[in-house]
Amino acid sequence: MESLEQKLASAIEKGLNHLFNIDLEANSILLQGTKKDFIGDFTLVVFPYLRASKMSPEKTAEAIGEYLVANCAQVSNYNVVKGFLNISISNEFWITWLKNLPKVADRLPKTNSGNTIMVEYSSPNTNKPLHLGHIRNNLLGYSVSEILKANGHRVLKTQVINDKGIHICKSMLAWLKYGEGETPNSSGLKGDKLVGKYYVKFDKEYKKEILELLETGMSEEVAKAKAPLMIEAQEMLRQWEAKDTETLKLWETMNSWVYQGFDVTYQRMGVDFDQLYYESFTYLYGKEKVLEGVEKGVFYKKEDGSVWVDLTENGLDEKLLLRSDGTSVYMTQDIGTAILRVEDHPSLSQLIYTVGNEQDYHFKVLFLILEKLGYKWANTCYHLSYGMVDLPSGKMKSREGTVVDADDLMEEMVDKAAETAELLGKLDGLSSEEKQALYEQIGLAALKYFILKVDPRKRMLFDPKESIDFNGNTGPFIQYTHARIQAILGRAGEVSNAFDYSELNEKEWALVRHLYDFESAVSEAGKEYSPAIIANYTYDLVKHYNSFYQTCSIFGTDDNERDFRVYLSSVTGETIAYLLQLLGVAAPSRM
């Protein structure tokens, strides 16, 4: 079916042709929503047509306006301000449109685009707990996945777990030296926290050793390399790569602690994965592929045996792919993982990497390498590059203890939700389990919305001293509106579209007009990979509803009016719930 915009655009196209002899494609006509200070539903900027119309902007706009009122049934009126033609759509159209509106999910493309998109997110190292940076990553990855699904794609959520490398060896070594057999069970510490504790311990002892070496007159660079702990850690990595039984056993044990800890965090955050990849496996595959690349002449070997790729033709550097001792680097693993993923899922149409913008260069290199290796799908790979979360003091550094821990932050938000709810005292009559579940939903909503409303590409600031708000442009604000709507629907009993209603007041019109933009908001969010677009659209929708709610009494005396307003509330509530779900935020029916 043709959309309203398409109808308008083709009417304008005919009008331009009829009036000024302009030959244009209808899809090249740009219609925008009318700004709220002006009257109208859509606005056409007429400046581009002045050359052909040979008239003033005002006259040109009026001529098109007249034409539309006469020739386009949906257009009821128009007004002209300078070069802007504001077009009003008839109440009749809006009410009919609303009456025949399908369920919210049916307004969107069906899941049969044939595209399967793999979205990678999270992908943590296994040597320390998740922090606020991971929260942004996880929420983005999850939400973008949901948004892509809403746009009719199949989505596979994945991550690659960085379970091998010097970082985990550092934790292992420190645990062996100072751990005295501590386990999550013996100490009651969450697994990832326990392993992280020994990572920090390693760093502390390592720094001590460096200081001692510096006092002997050694340079800092040499001291860092010669410190006994570092040498031991590197030796441990070699033993790991040589599949030493003891080392492997410890590695498995400590990783399993970390996974148990991560699971708890993921579950509370509400994110999940369809398939996991482990670096400890994919790096071997990457190595193979790199060696194949050497044979094909895509890469080259230096005299010391190290393998490199020359990207200077592409304006980049030379990049190391295998060390001289034959061990792999980060890039090696990523090459292997990517190829493996496409082999696992031959129908994959796109690979999306949710990774911070500090790795922009890394992904440029990775995609180029895949292209050079001859993989046609390389150009579909997309780096969903997001900005860092900064603290007022600057960047978070795990080793310096300036991180905001993911579990702590979620706990804090839930506590604050509980505190606020107690204060307002609206949840009386609920069991303590029900209350707790609500606090969880509300606290996490505040956190998730706070993160997701910001354009992913931009870096954002988080001040731990100022707790995240529950009023204003926030998650709980949106949830609250949803809950109020549920109360109305409960009281109304049933929702019917059999009302006889013809005149929208200002608030009703603004709400309906905004509801109309739902599809384009979801579609744009998908094209831009941006939950922020969903968040902002939802916020505006809720603002319009609250304004309507405040001014218009729903259970008035007029039956048709009541039925219409209940129906309008129902559509709004359903839309809010759907949008919140795209953000991974719960939509409680009471709060």
Added chain:
RNA sequence: GGUCCCGUAGUUCAAUGGAUAGAAUAGGAGUUUCCUAAACUCUAGAUACAAGUUCGAUUCUUGUCGGGACUACCA
């Protein structure tokens, strides 16, 4: 040094090259006999600077100033 990103109210965030740059919060003033005041209404306050392209620039180009990231045989 090289490459890339970013500078919008006191603060945190918006604005496919379009109208009078929107919100929120903090500040000031109001709204509960009425469907949940986690709400609503009013008020005050910003495009770092300088040129250029354009009918029109927060948006595109160049330069200056300021902030950040990357530039490892780390991950």
